[in-house]
Amino acid sequence: MKPRTDLWLQNLLDERDGAALYEGLARHEKDPERARTFREMSGDERRHAQIWQRKLEHEEVAVPPDEPSARVRAILWLAGRFGAGAVLPLVADAEAGAIDSYERQGGEAADMAAEERQHRATLSGMGAAKPDSARGLISSRERWHRGGGRAGSIRAAIFGMNDGLLSNLSLILGVAGAGVPPRSVAITGLAGLLAGAFSMAAGEYTSVASQRDLLARQVALERREIAEAPEEEAAELAQIFKQKGLSADQAMRTATEILKNPDSALDTLVREELGLDPEDLGSPMGAALSSFGMFAVGAAVPLVPFLLAPGPAAPIVAAGLAGVVLAAVGGLVGFLSGTGLVRSAARMVGLAALAAGVTYLVGRLFGAAIG
Secondary structure, eight states, X not given: OOHHHHHHHHHHHHHHHHHHHHHHHHHHOOSHHHHHHHHXXXXXXXXXXXXXXXXXXXXXXOOOOOOOXXXXXXXXXXXXXXXXXXXXXXXXXXXXXXXXXXXXXXXXXXXXXXXHHHHHHHHHHTTSOOTTSHHHHHHHHSTTOOOOOOTTHHHHHHHHHHHHHHHXXXXXXXXXXXXXXXXXXXXXXXXXXXXXHHHHHHHHHHHHHHHHHHHHHHHHHHHHHHHHOHHHHHHHHHHHHHHTTOOHHHHHHHHHHHHTSHHHHHHHHHHHHSOOOTTOOOOHHHHHHHHHHHHHHHHHTTTHHHHHSOXXXXXXXXXXXXXXXXXXXXXXXXXHHTSXXXXXXXXXXXXXXXXXXXXXXXXXXXXXXXX
């Protein structure tokens, strides 16, 4: 196979993956407008795929069956359980890789890079009100509106575990480097695990509770506005419908009809005007427990050797075990984001080695100074 057809085949597979990914996200997306956007993006990817397929067929290159990759299936599995918004950062990372690849190829691929760049901008902007959009215009007038969102929760969970692992590994190696007995190192590591996990949980609980209170206040203010100024709310809703393609008369009739039922009007306005799901404002306790658990799991990794086999080799075993877990986490992130398993794993292990190495060296110097 010629080198250029190798590249075309990879482009075809990437575009097919993109189409399958956006089609799947559209199925898992609750917001009709965002689901429509995903379907449009899938159509762009299908069009790109057809271009590469025609090129390959012209060169009489066998085209493989159209099946999504393991990475796409994994992301869609996560989207099905946590929502489409939770995987958007991973999808945006993949789009960034496609942009770089097409820009390097030049020619016809450079034109596709422009559309991929637009896809990435669309993904980044989801959940944020544009200044010239209906939601943005309403938000500029009603300053109390603020958008919520939980995009990136999967990534946050992964790196929550990574934070626990790296911080406790550094603490344990720093103390071990000072010549502290293994039993004392284990107690220090356990204290570090509990202190860090409780700190993370308290911070997450406060953050989500504050956000929930703010969002609940927004819903309450919207309810009051419906009761006190229904004509104004109807005008705002009509503005949203006009931007979705309805004529001015159709938009106003639809808005007026919706406002006849206050509960239905509130649900529609909260979703369309604020971009919120009134039934899913976040759980402070759930966020706190999740944060505690992920940090504790990571922090427990370097502690295990000191609990099961305390001795001179425990620091080495702890560092090796932590390295394996960090490489796996880094590889998982690279796999899901499409940035490459080896590169992502090496970067995460390298940074951890630098941090743990510095703390171990400081511990050795400090231990020697007071010994």
